Amino acid sequence: MIKRKRSINSIIHDQLLGYASEEDKKQLQSWLDSSQENRENYDRLMREACLIDRYKQFAQVDEERAWERFQKKHFSIRSARWVKIGRYAAIFLLPIIGFAIWFWTLRLMDSQPVISDEVRIAMIRSEKMGKQKATLVLANGQKMDLKSVPAKPLQDSVEQVPVAQPSVPKTDMNESEEVSVVENNKLSTYDDSEFWMTFEDGTRVHLNYNTTLKYPPHFGTTTRTVYLDGEAYFQVAKDSKRPFRVITANGVVKQYGTTFNVNTHVPGITKVVLVKGSVSVLPNQGGEYKIKPGELAVLQADTQDVQISVVDIEPYIAWNSGRFVFDNCSLESLMNVISRWYNKDIVFESEDTKKIRFTGDIDRYGSIEPILKAIQRVTHLEMEIQGKTIIIKK
Incomplete structure (x- = not known):
């Protein structure tokens, strides 16, 4: 009897949960090797640092329903289309799979607010x-x-x-x-x-x-x-x-x-x-x-x-759901937020740089280094971290 191959979706499901078989892993590897597009999409999916942990939590409710919703939102084998997240992307790069992993909705009484x-x-x-x-x-x-x-x-x-x-x-x-x-x-x-x-x-x-x-x-x-x-x-x-x-x-x-x-x-x-x-x-x-x-x-x-x-x-209100959104704000205002949230002191070597305007979206729970690099790319300023101090200079 010829054994029917499992779908790639099901294999990735098991891979995320950590119980894919050796045969599943071989089939997945074959699929990855068959197309550069498959490889890029898969790598992009797995790149998010805490993605696997989030999916495990997501799957605790109803594993099959969880996987269907998860893959529908983030992973399409046929079309290989990926959804970029966020209305604001003028300056800062957000993880493609940042905040859009859906968990089930907590059903409360009508009088009580629901957590999104x-x-x-x-x-x-x-x-x-x-x-x-x-x-x-x-x-x-x-x-x-x-x-x-x-x-x-x-x-x-x-x-x-x-x-x-x-x-x-x-x-x-x-x-x-x-x-x-x-x-x-x-x-x-x-x-x-x-x-x-x-x-x-x-x-x-x-x-x-x-x-x-x-x-x-x-x-x-x-x-x-x-x-x-x-x-x-x-x-x-x-x-x-x-x-x-x-x-x-x-x-x-x-x-x-x-x-x-x-x-x-x-x-x-x-x-x-x-x-x-x-x-x-x-x-x-x-x-x-x-x-x-x-x-x-x-x-x-x-x-x-x-x-x-x-x-x-x-x-x-973006801070409530894990983002800092800046709309035409000054570099000085932006760095004041970063100073507080990351417990850093900010030193501007030039007063002119404080007035540079920004529109952008920052991951509130990301590390500080990528944020500073993104600002540097746009402004051509140098941002150097020395202990608890960030020095900004031309």
Whole structure:
């Protein structure tokens, strides 16, 4: 009886999981040798450093369904077509198979936000890179260092931050009483770290680097209020009876259930970008301004003005899913981000080089050397790493 050869797709499936037979390996090698195009496509598929680990996690749910989705997205034997990822590719090269490996969608209650596949991958890569860490000071004064829950198997890998019991009995107090009586926990990230957390109501928050979030041990009966200094991406659980408020030094963001980004890193300015749903922004003095999805609201502390404009939200929220997107920004601004995230000092030997403008997309979890090389190719500048210092010169 003639034994039927297995398909190349099935063999690559077994190869990724580490249990391809010797006969399978020979058939795969024969297929690779038969065409330069086959070889290039296969090498490109295997080049991603953590691709095999990701596929193993991906396949834990339903191996056959996982492989079908995986190969449909990334590998076509017949057409050998490859999809390039990302809208922004003006300057920086991203791995062809960067963030587009699909995991299954976590099905939650309608009132709770869902973690996207892209963000789930970002969580895994961040955890592997050691970027998920923060310091938590509880309302009772206890201090602890936090790290992320290991992102395997692929379940909800968002950290549920420990909470202390409220310092006063829960009663039907009004909103002002809740804010003034209950002591807040304080969660802080470092210059080179980030942190995901989930509140007891199901609201998810992703803190960017150098960010502090204060919040009560338990939300009250009439409101859910937190205090932000830095940048955070909010996915708020729906609750028509308790509005969710983010209080910043320059004003308040208020809504009942939606997705938005708040950034206060620039002194005297709060930027709010709405992804979906609806929110209102309230300066410390003045009325309430509603914004729509795809709009940016900028609150100015000195004038108490609120400027609302339609924007491409990607540069504002890409960090949440593992990318730094720069849209016509200066080299100085770009290097400030790199300085914080990679814990490096930046030295410009010429003031003129700070003003060079960039539009590009950087892998947030990639190593720093390829990023610097990409910048060098475009600018013809020299970037030299000396210990913790990056020296930029003509």
